Amino acid sequence: MKTDFSIPRRQNLRGILVVFFMDLFKSLRQNFYVLLPLLSSKVRENYLGTVVIVVIVLLILQLLYSYKSYLNFKFHVQNQRFFLKQGVFNSTDTDIPFDRIQNININQNLIQKVLNVVGLEIETAGQKAAEIKIKALTEEVAIELKEVLLKKSTGDQFIAEGFVENSDVLENDPSASPIPQKSKVLFKLDFIQLLKVGISSNYFKGFGLVLLIISTLFQYLQDVFKNLFDVDFDEMYLSQIQGTFAFILSLIVLLLAATFVVTVGRTVFKYFDLKVTKVDHEYEVEHGLLKRVIQVIKKNKAQVFEIEENPIKNLFNIRNVFISQASSQDLNNKKKIGVIGITDQNMKILFNSIFDLSYPQTFIKINSSMRLIIRMMVANIIISASIGIAVYYLQGLILSLIVSIFMMIILIFISFSKVKKSHVGVNEDLIEIQSGSIHTNRKYIAVHKIQSIAIERNVFQQRNEHADLVIYTASGKERINYLKYEEVLKVSNYLNFKVENSGLGWI
Amino acid sequence: MLDFQNNTLNVDDLPQFETVDGHFIATQYLKLLRLIYIFWFVVLSCGIIFLHIFKNPPFPTVYLLTGVLVLLFSLVLIEIEKGFKRRKYGIREKDILFQRGFFVFKQTIVPYKRIQHVELRQNLIFKAFKIFSLKIYTAGSSTGDLSIKGLNQIEADKIKAQILKVADLDEN
Numbered sequence: 001m002k003t004d005f006s007i008p009r010r011q012n013l014r015g016i017l018v019v020f021f022m023d024l025f026k027s028l029r030q031n032f033y034v035l036l037p038l039l040s041s042k043v044r045e046n047y048l049g050t051v052v053i054v055v056i057v058l059l060i061l062q063l064l065y066s067y068k069s070y071l072n073f074k075f076h077v078q079n080q081r082f083f084l085k086q087g088v089f090n091s092t093d094t095d096i097p098f099d100r101i102q103n104i105n106i107n108q109n110l111i112q113k114v115l116n117v118v119g120l121e122i123e124t125a126g127q128k129a130a131e132i133k134i135k136a137l138t139e140e141v142a143i144e145l146k147e148v149l150l151k152k153s154t155g156d157q158f159i160a161e162g163f164v165e166n167s168d169v170l171e172n173d174p175s176a177s178p179i180p181q182k183s184k185v186l187f188k189l190d191f192i193q194l195l196k197v198g199i200s201s202n203y204f205k206g207f208g209l210v211l212l213i214i215s216t217l218f219q220y221l222q223d224v225f226k227n228l229f230d231v232d233f234d235e236m237y238l239s240q241i242q243g244t245f246a247f248i249l250s251l252i253v254l255l256l257a258a259t260f261v262v263t264v265g266r267t268v269f270k271y272f273d274l275k276v277t278k279v280d281h282e283y284e285v286e287h288g289l290l291k292r293v294i295q296v297i298k299k300n301k302a303q304v305f306e307i308e309e310n311p312i313k314n315l316f317n318i319r320n321v322f323i324s325q326a327s328s329q330d331l332n333n334k335k336k337i338g339v340i341g342i343t344d345q346n347m348k349i350l351f352n353s354i355f356d357l358s359y360p361q362t363f364i365k366i367n368s369s370m371r372l373i374i375r376m377m378v379a380n381i382i383i384s385a386s387i388g389i390a391v392y393y394l395q396g397l398i399l400s401l402i403v404s405i406f407m408m409i410i411l412i413f414i415s416f417s418k419v420k421k422s423h424v425g426v427n428e429d430l431i432e433i434q435s436g437s438i439h440t441n442r443k444y445i446a447v448h449k450i451q452s453i454a455i456e457r458n459v460f461q462q463r464n465e466h467a468d469l470v471i472y473t474a475s476g477k478e479r480i481n482y483l484k485y486e487e488v489l490k491v492s493n494y495l496n497f498k499v500e501n502s503g504l505g506w507i
Numbered sequence: 508m509l510d511f512q513n514n515t516l517n518v519d520d521l522p523q524f525e526t527v528d529g530h531f532i533a534t535q536y537l538k539l540l541r542l543i544y545i546f547w548f549v550v551l552s553c554g555i556i557f558l559h560i561f562k563n564p565p566f567p568t569v570y571l572l573t574g575v576l577v578l579l580f581s582l583v584l585i586e587i588e589k590g591f592k593r594r595k596y597g598i599r600e601k602d603i604l605f606q607r608g609f610f611v612f613k614q615t616i617v618p619y620k621r622i623q624h625v626e627l628r629q630n631l632i633f634k635a636f637k638i639f640s641l642k643i644y645t646a647g648s649s650t651g652d653l654s655i656k657g658l659n660q661i662e663a664d665k666i667k668a669q670i671l672k673v674a675d676l677d678e679n
Contacts, residue, residue, distance in 0.1 A: 326646065451647030452617040459610055472647030492616065493521045500601040500618045506646060 003144050005077040008085070011070065014115045015136030020066035021111045022135065027062075036224055075134065077148060082122065084132055094132060096122065102301065104146045106139075109291040118142045122149070186283070187339075187346050189274035193318070197271070197341035198264035200312035202439065206263030210255060271340055283353070285337055295337045300507055301325040302354050303449050303475040306336070307347065310439035319347050323354070326474035326507050335475070355430065355446060363425025363432045366491065369466055372422070372482035376415040384408045414438070424469065424480040426491055431471065433478050448502040449473055453492050457485070471495075474506055524604055524616055529595025535636040536657025537591050544580075544587060551576055586610060596655055598669055603643065605653050617653055619673040621645050627663055639663040643670070 037043045038051070068088045075084040082101070084094045103123040112119055117136040137145065189197075272289035283297040308320040320340040339350065348359040388404030418437045425432035431450075433443040454470040461467055467485045469492070471478045483491075555576065559569045590609035597604035606614040626642040633639060641663050643653040658666070 451621045451645040452615060452653075454613055454615040456614075457612045462612055472645065474646040477647065489523070489525055490518050493523055494518055496524065496602065496616050496618065497521045500620060506621065 003141055005145060005148055008074040008076040008083075010074055011134060011136045012117050012138055012141070014117050015073070016063075016066050016070045017115055018111055018117060018136040019069055020063055022109075023066065024059075024062060025111075033220070036220070073134075077145075082132075082149060096132070098149060101149055103296055103298070104149055105294055105296070106142050106146060107288075107291065107293050112136065113292070120145060183277050183279045183284075185275060186278050186349065187274075187276040187342060189271065189287075189341050193341045194268055194271060194274070195264065196316045196318060197313075197320070198267035200310060200316060200318070201263055201267055202310075203259055203263050206266065207255075207259045209266075210258045210262055214255075214258075267340075271338065274340065276339055276346075281353075283350070285339055287338075297323055297337055297354070298325065299354055300505075303445065303473045303506075304478075305351060305354055305444040307442045307444075308439060313439075317344070318342065319344065321347055321350060323350075324475035351444070355444070357429060361427060361430055361432070363427050363430075365423045365425040365432075366483050366487045368419055368422035368480065369482045369484065370419060371464065371466060372419045373412075373415050375482070376418065377412075380408065380411040380415060384411060419482075422481065424483065424491070426494065431495070433471075433480060443478060445471070445473055445478070446504075447495060447498045448504040449506045450495060450499050451506065453495060455485075455488055455492060461485075522599070524597070524599070524602075524614075527597040527599060527604060529597040529604065529606065530662070532591070532594045532596070532655070532657040533638050533659045533662070535638050535659070537587070539632065539636050539638070539657070540587050540591070544583065548580055582610075594657075596666075598666060601673070603653065603666065603670070605655055615653055617643060617645060619670055621647075622670055625667055625670055627667060641666060 065088060069086070072088060072091065073084075073086045075082065077083070080098045082096045082098070084092075086092055086094075101122055105121040105123065106118050107121070108118045112135075115136070116138075118139050120134045120137055120142045122132040134142075269289045271287045274285070274287040277284045277286070281299065284294060285297060286292065286294045302323050302325055304322075304324040306322040306324070308322065313319060318341045320338065321342060322336040322338050324336050342350075351357070351359045384404045384407040387407055388400045391403045392400035414437045418435070421434055421436045421440060423432075423434050425434070426447075429447055431445045431447060433445070435441050435443075451472040451474060454472070456468045456470060457466070461482070465485045466482050467488045469480045469483055469488050471480075555569065555572055558564065558572075586609050590607065593609060593612060594607045595605075601620070602616050602618040604614065604616055606612065623644045623646055626644070628640045628642060629638075638657050638659055640654060640656040641658055643655075645652055655666075
């Protein structure tokens with residue numbers, strides 16, 4: 001069955017509900033504190049009727065809005081362009097030529113899963129405003145649309161090439177255009193492997209998250225209780241803390257357990273059922289429990305290839321690979337495509353398909369100087385001193401000294417291993433940038449994908465002949481600290497020469 | 508030591524960007540920087556005096572504020588006066604160089620090939636001083652883009668023409 005995309009059409013009818021629920025959840029998430037007064041029985045008794053009426057009116061308005069936005073959302077395809085009209089109060093017209101389309105992502109969040117529709121995103125190079133999201137299509141229509149948008153753009157190239165060489169390519173075109181989609185599953189992550197990845201991941205982020213959740217929750221509860229029930233938390237809390245050492249201990253254990261659960265949980269939710277499929281020369285990465293995300297790795301768009309390992313991962317014999325692609329926004333973690341928990345062998349296949357080079361490459365390496373540790377120490381001293389002062393006010397001098405010395409030793413150790421691991425390596429085709437402390441993070445960038453190079457030297461470095469090297473790519477910048485100035489000059493001249501004399505483009 | 512063995516090119520024979528003699532920025536820009544500096548100095552000093560006379564805050568506040576301001580302004584003064592001599596740009600066959608900064612000296616190399624577009628800007632104050640700022644955009648993150656402030660008309664046009672010429676050659 002073929003869908004005719006040349007006439008303006010709307011989304012799937014279920015789109016009304018998708019838009020409705022997505023907006024509803026969004027406004028709930030932003031305004032959930034409005035519901036907090038309902039916790040008090042006094043408020044409930046007096047205003048329940050009013051509240052219910054207001055909620056119903058708001059819901060109806062929201063539904064009307066969703067309906068109107070569904071009605072006004074129309075798209076079609078014409079003359080190698082994708083047209084979209086949308087907007088409730090002010091209407092927006094977008095039109096995208098096919099050759100500007102970079103990527104098409106099909107994804108499904110929980111709401112879309114329940115309603116059995118998928119969302120489709122069109123990514124373009126450059127303009128941020130031109131990114132398009134269609135929220136509800138049936139899966140068949142979405143795949144058809146994706147094919148139409150992608151096929152036309154490759155078909156275009158066929159014609160363009162054929163035009164120069166030989167015109168009978170045009171006749172061959174129809175047989176060539178139904179894309180022979182050889183899709184082959186390269187790699188699938190089963191649940192046990194996924195758990196291993198979760199267990200071996202970095203706990204600091206999870207810890208921060210737990211602290212954040214607890215502190216906000218605590219503050220909310222404190223406010224609510226104080227205002228509504230006249231209970232003063234501070235007094236209770238303080239009187240308890242002095243009494244029981246066991247209480248603090250159990251609190252710490254609880255915190256650690258929560259951190260563990262949150263960290264592993266995050267990984268499991270995000271990367272559930274990770275699947276890497278090879279479609280022609282591209283890779284499709286699919287993952288997610290509540291929100292299914294499909295991303296495409298394109299060879300020419302890929303900028304940075306990142307390999308992450310740590311002692312526990314080595315024990316499990318797995319690696320995490322992150323690939324950053326050219327993007328209009330500055331790089332954040334969301335734009336990185338994660339292929340986690342893969343074996344060395346699969347990592348080599350991926351590496352090979354992105355760079356056309358075999359994996360362990362030899363590099364001429366330049367290490368960061370040990371002087372870098374002095375710069376890090378400044379931050380270390382501030383951190384340990386401020387923690388020490390905090391402990392001093394709470395628990396007295398001796399404990400504060402112990403804690404800050406302990407902190408200092410750990411931080412010195414971390415800084416030391418950071419400096420040891422930091423280096424940049426160069427060869428004919430690639431740059432290797434290594435960083436990390438306990439974990440090791442290696443980034444690979446094809447030399448011809450460099451956008452610009454900067455060398456930074458602060459007053460001290462100007463005197464002691466060292467420099468920081470900054471390499472800019474289309475997916476962000478990479479910084480290597482405290483290298484010998486002389487060597488930085490050589491590397492910069494070399495890389496610059498390579499970029500300027502390479503026939504290859506960055507995209 | 509760096510040694511590119513098994514390599515067709517010798518690193519020492521490559522063009523060396525550090526040997527390029529740069530061009531200085533127009534001195535009007537230094538005047539502009541000084542003017543802006545004096546403006547802020549006057550505004551903030553007046554602010555502190557006003558605070559001291561009319562609000563009369565608790566004892567150490569005014570002295571603390573004054574100390575911080577004096578420190579900040581002397582650092583900025585050094586940066587402006589010493590750093591201006593280091594503000595230089597260089598044009599080569601295939602790339603443009605720019606360097607600046609006293610406390611943090613930063614040298615940037617942008618190949619013409621990677622330039623997305625060039626923008627010549629002039630706001631009101633710049634107009635009064637007859638200078639331009641040239642902004643060079645790459646596809647890299649925004650901190651990697653070059654912004655050469657304080658070029659006079661002739662220099663700005665020259666650089667722009669050079670970039671466009673190379674870009675044209677590239678397309679053919």
